[in-house]
């Protein structure tokens with residue numbers, strides 16, 4: 310049986326993914342800037358059990374700057390980047406497989422931070438979003454922690470000022486997700502390392518949330534699902550790539566979040 314899954318219709322680009330090897334096959338006219346594999350060694354510093362026996366060691370594949378060759382200038386001129394990430398199912402010790410996690414920097418000259426938008430293409434994603442009072446002392450005080458569950462078609466806004474970690478909670482399926490993000494800044498990893506991961510560890514098999522003792526003050530975990538946000542140019546029935554390719558200016562809130570004058574928390578429906 311072939312493990313290749315054709316995701317062209319869901320992604321809006323001719324691509325296939327291999328559910329066993331996590332490989333991505335780019336179809337005609339599709340190019341990428343870089344591809345890298347995240348090994349468990351790089352995630353150990355943020356795991357509840359850093360010595361867990363994890364096999365295979367490969368956790369996820371990241372493809373950066375994926376686009377139709379013809380769209381290269383369209384995105385580059387606007388500092389927009391589109392990525393595809395493939396995360397295998399399984400566990401890292403007691404936790405579901407997760408990404409390392411990171412924060413985004415503030416937008417220069419403003420008091421806000423760069424947001425991002427994720428799209429689930431295949432499988433299920435849980436996104437742990439957390440806002441700390443001080444990125445230089447991330448363990449001192451957490452203002453908000455939200456676990457967002459997303460299914461194929463869902464677009465999920467990584468709210469300005471919220472660090473984010475992606476979790477694959479489905480033991481039987483790979484998770485394929487995409488994102489659009491500003492290409493003019495670098496993500497920030499040290500505050501996640503300093504606190505040995507996110508505010509809560511999410512455990513297999515039922516998603517039990519364990520408070521991370523490296524944080525002094527923790528609010529209760531809120532659980533949410535995404536709301537459709539057409540005001541941000543995001544529609545559940547339109548692939549993220551298609552929206553960005555057809556009207557890239559609609560995504561410029563990714564570089565200038567003040568373009569959205571609403572309440573960012575309306576992007577989520579609390580449960």
Ligand SMILES: [Fe+2]
Pocket residue numbers: 411412413425467473496
């Ligand atoms: Fe991010």
